[in-house]
Amino acid sequence: xxxxxxxxxxxxxxxxxxRSFARMLEIxxxxxxxxxxxxxxxxxxxxxxxxxxxAVAFFLGALxxxxxxxxxxxGVAVSFLEEMWSRNLMNLFASPLTVGEYxxxxxxxxxxxxxxxxxxxxxxxxxxxxxxxLKIGLSLLPFILNLVLSGWIIGVLTTSIIMRxxxxxxxxxxxxxxxxxxxSCVFYPLEVLPSWLQSIAWMVPPAHIFEGMxxxxxxGVIPVTHxxxxxxxxxxxxxxxxxxxxHTFNVCKEKGMLVRVGE
Amino acid sequence: xxxxIVEVRNLTKRFGDFTxxxxxxxxxxxxxxxxxxxxxxAGKTTTIHMLLGLIAPTSGTIHMFGLDLAKHRESILQQVxxxxxxxxxxxxxxxxxxxxxxxxxxxxxNIQERVDTIVEKLEMxxxxxxLTRKLSSGQMSRLTLAKAxxxxxxxxxxxxxxxxxxxxxxxxxxxxxREYQRxxxxxxxxxSHNMREMEExxxxxxxxxxGHIVAEGTSDEIVQRYGQRDLEExxxxxxxxxxxx
Numbered sequence: 001x002x003x004x005x006x007x008x009x010x011x012x013x014x015x016x017x018x019r020s021f022a023r024m025l026e027i028x029x030x031x032x033x034x035x036x037x038x039x040x041x042x043x044x045x046x047x048x049x050x051x052x053x054x055a056v057a058f059f060l061g062a063l064x065x066x067x068x069x070x071x072x073x074x075g076v077a078v079s080f081l082e083e084m085w086s087r088n089l090m091n092l093f094a095s096p097l098t099v100g101e102y103x104x105x106x107x108x109x110x111x112x113x114x115x116x117x118x119x120x121x122x123x124x125x126x127x128x129x130x131x132x133x134l135k136i137g138l139s140l141l142p143f144i145l146n147l148v149l150s151g152w153i154i155g156v157l158t159t160s161i162i163m164r165x166x167x168x169x170x171x172x173x174x175x176x177x178x179x180x181x182x183x184s185c186v187f188y189p190l191e192v193l194p195s196w197l198q199s200i201a202w203m204v205p206p207a208h209i210f211e212g213m214x215x216x217x218x219x220g221v222i223p224v225t226h227x228x229x230x231x232x233x234x235x236x237x238x239x240x241x242x243x244x245x246x247h248t249f250n251v252c253k254e255k256g257m258l259v260r261v262g263e
Numbered sequence: 264x265x266x267x268i269v270e271v272r273n274l275t276k277r278f279g280d281f282t283x284x285x286x287x288x289x290x291x292x293x294x295x296x297x298x299x300x301x302x303x304x305a306g307k308t309t310t311i312h313m314l315l316g317l318i319a320p321t322s323g324t325i326h327m328f329g330l331d332l333a334k335h336r337e338s339i340l341q342q343v344x345x346x347x348x349x350x351x352x353x354x355x356x357x358x359x360x361x362x363x364x365x366x367x368x369x370x371x372x373n374i375q376e377r378v379d380t381i382v383e384k385l386e387m388x389x390x391x392x393x394l395t396r397k398l399s400s401g402q403m404s405r406l407t408l409a410k411a412x413x414x415x416x417x418x419x420x421x422x423x424x425x426x427x428x429x430x431x432x433x434x435x436x437x438x439x440x441r442e443y444q445r446x447x448x449x450x451x452x453x454x455s456h457n458m459r460e461m462e463e464x465x466x467x468x469x470x471x472x473x474g475h476i477v478a479e480g481t482s483d484e485i486v487q488r489y490g491q492r493d494l495e496e497x498x499x500x501x502x503x504x505x506x507x508x
Contacts, residue, residue, distance in 0.1 A: 008367025012353060015360045087351040091410070094315040095368045096341045253319040256278060259312050 072151020075110020
C-alpha cells in the first residue's frame with residue numbers, strides 16, 4: 001500500500017467536493033431533511049400518546065445510525081461513479097495505483113463523508129429536538145465502526161456490479177443499501193419480522209447493530225453479544241466481498257470492460 | 264541496436280469468437296519511436312490497452328524493462344504513461360488540479376514545479392486554472408499529453424495524440440516529443456491516421472490489419488515492398504484487402 005497514491009486519489013475527491021454544490025447538498029441537505037421528517041413523526045407519535053419507550057431516541061438515533069451506513073456505502077460506490085462519469089478509470093488503472101489502494105482511498109473517503117454527515121445530524125438533532133446522541137457515550141463507538149464496515153461491504157458489492165454491468169447498474173449506488181433496510185431492522189425490533197425472515201436478518205450485521213442500539217437506549221446495557229456477532233459477520237463478509245471485487249476486476253480486464261465502463 | 268525495452272511475444276486477445284489481436288510479436292528499443300498503423304478495428308488500441316495492463320491478454324507475454332507485466336505491473340507502470348484522444352480527465356477539476364492528482368499517483372516530488380514546467384512547455388499557461396469541462400477538444404488533448412509527459416516516462420504510448428489539434432500545436436508537440444525522446448531516451452509507441460505525421464515521427468512502422476501484423480519496417484521499406492508511391496497508398500491498399508488474404 002502506497003500512502004502517496006492513496007492521498008493522490010483522495011485529493012481528487014477533495015478538489016471535487018470543494019467546488020461542487022450538488023455534492024455538498026448530498027452531505028448537508030438530505031440528511032437535514034431526513035432528520036426534519038423523522039423528527040416531526042416522532043413528535044406526532046408522542047403527541048398522539050403512542051406508548052413507545054424513548055421514542056425520540058428510538059427514531060432519531062436509528063436515523064442517524066442508518067445515515068452512517070448509507071453514507072459509508074455511498075462513499076465507496078459514488079467515488080467509483082465519479083471516475084466512471086469523468087472517464088477517468090483508464091488514467092487510474094494505467095497508473096501504478098493498485099486495486100487495494102483504490103479501495104482504501106474510497107473507504108477513507110467514506111469515513112470523511114460519514115464523519116461530516118453524522119456530526120451534522122447530531123448537531124441538528126440536539127438543536128431542534130434536544131436529543132443528545134453523545135449521551136450514549138463510548139458504547140456508541142463499536143456500533144458506528146461496525147456500520148461503517150457494513151457500508152463498505154455494501155459499497156464494494158455495488159461497485160463490483162457497476163464495474164461489471166456498466167452505467168445501467170449505476171442506480172444501485174443509491175438503491176442497493178435499501179435492499180438491506182427491511183432486514184436491518186432500523187426502526188423496529190427484529191421480533192416483528194416473520195420467523196423465517198428473522199433467521200435471515202440475524203445473518204445481516206446491521207440487524208445486530210440496530211438491535212444492540214435499542215438495547216443500549218431502552219435497557220441501558222451494552223449488548224456485547226450483538227457487537228461480537230456484528231463484528232464477526234462484518235469481518236467475514238468484508239474478506240469475501242474484497243476477494244469478490246478482485247475477481248470481478250480481473251473478469252473486467254479479461255472482457256475489456258475496464259476501458260469501456262461508462263460508455 | 265540496443266536491447267528492447269518493450270518485448271511483446273505471441274500476443275493474442277479474443278473477445279468471445281472475435282479475435283482483436285492475433286499472435287503479434289514486436290519489440291520497441293530504447294529511444295525508438297515505433298508507429299502502429301492500421302485501419303479502425305485493426306487492433307491498435309486493444310494492443311495499447313494490453314500494454315498498459317488495462318486488458319488481460321488471452322495468450323502471449325509482455326515484458327518491459329526485462330520484467331513481466333503480469334507480475335510486475337506496479338514497477339513497470341511507474342515508468343510508463345499514455346495519452347489518447349479517447350480518454351478524458353475529471354471535468355470538475357482545473358487543469359492544474361488534474362495534473363497534481365496525477366503527479367501524486369506517480370509519487371512525484373516537487374509537484375508544483377513539475378506542473379508549471381509541463382504547462383509552460385505545452386503552452387497551457389492560459390488554461391492552467393481553467394476547469395477541465397471548459398476545455399476545447401484540442402486543449403483536452405494537450406492536457407492528456409501533459410499528464411503523460413509530466414511523469415517523465417521511459418515508455419510512452421500515444422494513441423492518436425494529435426487528433427483534433429491545430430497544425431501549429433501539432434508541430435510544437437512533435438518537436439517537443441522528438442526533443443524529449445533525444446534527451447531522455449524515451450521510447451514511444453505511436454498510432455495516428457495521419458500518414459505524413461507517421462512518416463515524420465516513426466523510426467519503424469508496424470502495420471496491423473484484422474489483428475495481424477501484415478507489414479513491418481521503416482516507412483521507405485514498406486513503401487518499396489508494396490510498390491506504392493507513399494505510405495498513404497500502402498495504407499489504402501492494405502486496409503482494403505479482405506480478411507484472410
